[in-house]
Amino acid sequence: MTPTSADQANTLRLMRLEKSAHTNDAPGEQTSISGTTPTVIAIASGKGGVGKTSLVANLAVAFGEMGHRVLALDGDLGLANLDITFGTHAPLSLADLVDGTASVQDVLRPVANNVYLLPACSGRYDLANLASRERYELLSAIDGMDQHFDTVLIDTAAGIGSNSIGFAGAAERVLIVVNGEPTSLADAYAFIKVLATRCGVERVEVVSNMVRSTLEGEEVFKSLCRMAERFLGVGMDYMGCVMRDRMVSRSLFMGQPLLVVAPTCPASQSIRQLANRLSRQQRTARAASGGIQLFWRRLVASEASQ
Numbered sequence: 001m002t003p004t005s006a007d008q009a010n011t012l013r014l015m016r017l018e019k020s021a022h023t024n025d026a027p028g029e030q031t032s033i034s035g036t037t038p039t040v041i042a043i044a045s046g047k048g049g050v051g052k053t054s055l056v057a058n059l060a061v062a063f064g065e066m067g068h069r070v071l072a073l074d075g076d077l078g079l080a081n082l083d084i085t086f087g088t089h090a091p092l093s094l095a096d097l098v099d100g101t102a103s104v105q106d107v108l109r110p111v112a113n114n115v116y117l118l119p120a121c122s123g124r125y126d127l128a129n130l131a132s133r134e135r136y137e138l139l140s141a142i143d144g145m146d147q148h149f150d151t152v153l154i155d156t157a158a159g160i161g162s163n164s165i166g167f168a169g170a171a172e173r174v175l176i177v178v179n180g181e182p183t184s185l186a187d188a189y190a191f192i193k194v195l196a197t198r199c200g201v202e203r204v205e206v207v208s209n210m211v212r213s214t215l216e217g218e219e220v221f222k223s224l225c226r227m228a229e230r231f232l233g234v235g236m237d238y239m240g241c242v243m244r245d246r247m248v249s250r251s252l253f254m255g256q257p258l259l260v261v262a263p264t265c266p267a268s269q270s271i272r273q274l275a276n277r278l279s280r281q282q283r284t285a286r287a288a289s290g291g292i293q294l295f296w297r298r299l300v301a302s303e304a305s306q
């Protein structure tokens with residue numbers, strides 16, 4: 001069969017990405033504080049607008065403050081806005097990496113103390129709908145930076161599209177963000193269902209966002225638990241809640257992460273507590289983990305079975 005021009009374009013892009021995967025694209029020469037591979041955490045939700053991107057940016061800052069070297073990866077490949085949340089404009093993005101016009105080193109941006117961003121771009125339909133193999137090659141291109149990071153945070157797109165499920169299904173930890181609205185709970189349930197059935201994920205972690213009290217946060221978690229544990233058999237761990245706080249939105253207008261502009265506001269305090277809890281568990285779970293390598297392997301395995 002004669003290859004189409006689309007096939008040829010895909011093959012060319014894959015060849016460029018494979019080449020990029022074998023160059024040393026790490027920032028500086030430092031190795032990670034743990035001396036091992038980083039923990040990969042995907043932040044997902046199902047429903048849009050529940051606070052994933054805000055949480056990724058501010059968790060990254062919180063981890064950075066704790067001395068972790070953090071890579072924040074914008075996995076919302078077609079409608080990216082993690083760069084805006086960090087208050088930076090990224091001239092280059094993962095689109096340039098996929099197109100072969102930039103290396104990982106060119107695209108990577110320092111955005112906060114100990115935090116590097118791999119920004120995506122907005123308005124590229126092809127990126128929002130990457131083929132499995134392309135997504136794998138894109139991630140492999142980043143693989144060379146293993147020893148330079150302790151934590152990789154992936155901001156995923158809303159919905160149950162292949163990019164979101166692909167990133168979450170392959171991550172070592174999946175943090176589901178919910179708020180109390182029935183639609184948020186229903187969509188989180190749907191997301192977890194697809195994650196469990198297509199990728200065999202047996203356990204997720206949950207954070208309740210935009211709550212007015214810790215009690216409300218626990219109630220939101222219990223509501224999701226009742227559905228997901230009973231009907232899906234997926235284990236759920238409650239990581240805590242983030243308070244509803246108008247400073248979250250104001251920080252966007254101020255062009256800096258919340259933790260920078262309002263370090264002591266209620267939402268900042270809850271995000272620091274969340275980062276602390278995640279970090280403590282990260283250290284105890286390390287022995288059983290394969291870090292970023294495991295992440296890529298599971299990605300391939302999960303997608304090969306589809």
Ligand SMILES: Nc1ncnc2c1ncn2[C@@H]1O[C@H](COP(=O)(O)OP(=O)(O)OP(=O)(O)O)[C@@H](O)[C@H]1O
Pocket residue numbers: 045047048049050051052053054055076156157158209210211242243244245246248249250252267
């Ligand atoms: N804890 C909070 N308190 C108040 N507002 C919040 C909080 N968290 C997020 N928001 C607001 O909710 C809106 C959506 O946030 P964000 O963009 O982070 O959500 P998202 O889940 O990434 O959305 P999308 O699915 O479209 O990518 C923003 O206006 C943000 O300022």
Ligand SMILES: [Mg+2]
Pocket residue numbers: 052053054076081155156
């Ligand atoms: Mg978002």
